[in-house]
Amino acid sequence: MSLSHPRATRRDALTKLADFVPRAGRAYAAKRNYDHGPADRSNVSTLSPYLRHRLITEDEVVAAVLKAHSLSAAEKFIQEVCWRTYWKGWLEQRPQVWQDYLDARARERIRLLDDSALSARLEGAQRGDTGIACFDSWARELAQTGYLHNHARMWFASIWIFTLRLPWVLGADFFYRHLLDGDPASNTLSWRWVAGLHTKGKTYHARADNIATYTSGRFRPRTEELQQYAMPLEEELTQAPARWPAADNIAPDAKVLLFLTQEDLSPESWPLDGLDVAGVALFRPADAGSNQAPFVQAFKTAAIKDAGERAVSHWNVPAREIETAEDLAAFARERAADCAVTTIVPVGLLKPQVNTLAQSSAALGVPVKQIVRRWDSLFWPHARTGFFKLKERIPAVLDTLGLRPQGTLL
Numbered sequence: 001m002s003l004s005h006p007r008a009t010r011r012d013a014l015t016k017l018a019d020f021v022p023r024a025g026r027a028y029a030a031k032r033n034y035d036h037g038p039a040d041r042s043n044v045s046t047l048s049p050y051l052r053h054r055l056i057t058e059d060e061v062v063a064a065v066l067k068a069h070s071l072s073a074a075e076k077f078i079q080e081v082c083w084r085t086y087w088k089g090w091l092e093q094r095p096q097v098w099q100d101y102l103d104a105r106a107r108e109r110i111r112l113l114d115d116s117a118l119s120a121r122l123e124g125a126q127r128g129d130t131g132i133a134c135f136d137s138w139a140r141e142l143a144q145t146g147y148l149h150n151h152a153r154m155w156f157a158s159i160w161i162f163t164l165r166l167p168w169v170l171g172a173d174f175f176y177r178h179l180l181d182g183d184p185a186s187n188t189l190s191w192r193w194v195a196g197l198h199t200k201g202k203t204y205h206a207r208a209d210n211i212a213t214y215t216s217g218r219f220r221p222r223t224e225e226l227q228q229y230a231m232p233l234e235e236e237l238t239q240a241p242a243r244w245p246a247a248d249n250i251a252p253d254a255k256v257l258l259f260l261t262q263e264d265l266s267p268e269s270w271p272l273d274g275l276d277v278a279g280v281a282l283f284r285p286a287d288a289g290s291n292q293a294p295f296v297q298a299f300k301t302a303a304i305k306d307a308g309e310r311a312v313s314h315w316n317v318p319a320r321e322i323e324t325a326e327d328l329a330a331f332a333r334e335r336a337a338d339c340a341v342t343t344i345v346p347v348g349l350l351k352p353q354v355n356t357l358a359q360s361s362a363a364l365g366v367p368v369k370q371i372v373r374r375w376d377s378l379f380w381p382h383a384r385t386g387f388f389k390l391k392e393r394i395p396a397v398l399d400t401l402g403l404r405p406q407g408t409l410l
Contacts, residue, residue, distance in 0.1 A: 005146055005180065005295050006049060008302035010266065010310060013050035017064055020045045025069035029076040035149040035215050038141055044149065045077070048181035051084065053303050054264040058085060059375050063403050070409040071395065078398075079391060080150075082379065084186050086390045088346050089376070089383030091185040093241040095347045100235075101188050105169040118166075125164055126174055132226075134211055134219035135159045146180035146295055151214055157194040158206035163227040168195045177292045180299050184348030196232025199386060205230035244380045245344050248369040250275065257281045257332055258311060259322075259342035259368055261350060262300050265307035268314050270343060271371055278335040280311040280319035281328055285353045325360030332366040340368045344376070374401060 006012060024045070031043035050056045058081050065074045091098055112119045124130055128139035138156045142148050148156065153175070160171040172191040176182040189198055196203035208221045250256070255276040258267050261283045282304055308319045318335075322328050328340060340361070345354045358368035378397045382390040398404070 005299065006046070008049070008053075008055065008299045009306040010050075010055045013047065013056040016045070016047060016050070017056060017061060020047065021064050021068050024065045024077045025073035029073075032076060032080075033151050033214050035152045035218075037215075037218060038145055038147070041149075046147065048084075049147075049299065051081070052181040052183050052186075053262055053300070054266050055303055055306070057266050057269060057373070057375065058082075059401055059403060060269070062398065066398075066403055066405045068409070070405050071398070073409070078394065082390060082394055083387065084183070085375070085379045086383045086387050087183070087185040087189045089244060089380030089390070091189060091347045092244045092380060093384060095242070097192075098184060098188065098347045101169055101172070104167075105173055108167045108170050121164065122166060122170060125160060125166060130164060132159060132163070132221060134215070134221055135164075137219070142175070142178050143293070146178055146293065146299070148179075153190070154194060154204050155206040155211055157191050158204050158230060159226060161195050161233070162203075162205070162230045163225075168192070168197075168233065178296065180296055182292070182296065185346065196230070197235055201232045203230040203232045241384045244376075245370065245372070247344075247372045247377075248367075250339065250341065250369050250371070254338045255336060256369075257328070257335060257337045257340040258315075259283060259328070259340040260304060260307055260311070261342060261345055261354060262304060263345050263350065264343040264373075265303050267307060267311045270341075271373060272341070275341065277315040277317055278337045279317045279331060280308055280315070281322040281331055281340060282308045282319055283322050283354070283357075285323065285350070325357050325364055325366075328357065328361050328368075329364040329366045337366070340366060342368060342370055344370045344372055 062078055128136035138152050160166050161168050168191050172188050176187050192198040194204040208223045212220045255278045258280045312319050320331050345351045361368055382393045
């Protein structure tokens, strides 16, 4: 099994995108569900780590695809891009679901201290030592490569929950700690969907015949190895959707610092509307990612470094690493900046850290203003219920964004 990990640069992301575009149409639709293993990912894009941190953006990926394919031919791939947008928009409007997940994870971690049998089963699953060949192979693949095919992620989660009877929140945590594209919204809500919590009563059931078919026979689990019925988990969910965050007002002649976080590392395409950029602050919380695999932390570190270097070159201004509000305020005074500007930091582990810094920074006279990308502002309002509502709006939103098919289409 290859232990190599992708390089966390925008240049590498664009190279990978250009390589994938010819396969993004009907070939992708026909072959995308097959998991050929880590040695062959030619049927999928593997762009997710780059999209996760916006080293490339959703709209530029879709624009590149629509230069080569009609909307109908590329429909399946574009929908997959929009699934990530849906998860993020849905969680932005229900932040309590994220907090409930954190609370449940904390309770399960405490339970592990007193339940040695559960702890042993958990360790065996994470180590890839359950006796279920496909599951064990995926566990090792994830821990070594930081990636799993989307279909394998669903099979894995289903087996974890329904066959191994392990807490779903600990499975989501295992994924988040090891996935290079680990995203609080996509990861947490996908696990909830498999468990029957996102769409109430609707689970994803891993079946032996389905696994054999879509791994092209690499794995052939016996029917009796897997739980035959996937009974949905239950919970009380009463939170109504809130409004997604709005952009802050920024004076059109403001002198600003760009405040870069791991959430959006393509500052060249931020909607800055001609603001005077005076410097680039790279936010690296002292404890950020401390519980994640070293290669995940390394990817994020390299991605932020790459974004900082590009921003310095683009605006011809200095960059500085920031850990505290005092660091940010000192940099702002040095550069005579009125405020710092960042794109909205979505619900997740980073958000409270940014909010805390922003509150302290504002008290020191340097507010942190948040702006919103048009992609998010146009799609997120349609992420209030199920994916179908957003899905049916995709053509209209793409048209509003000016993303129309071009040239000779496949």
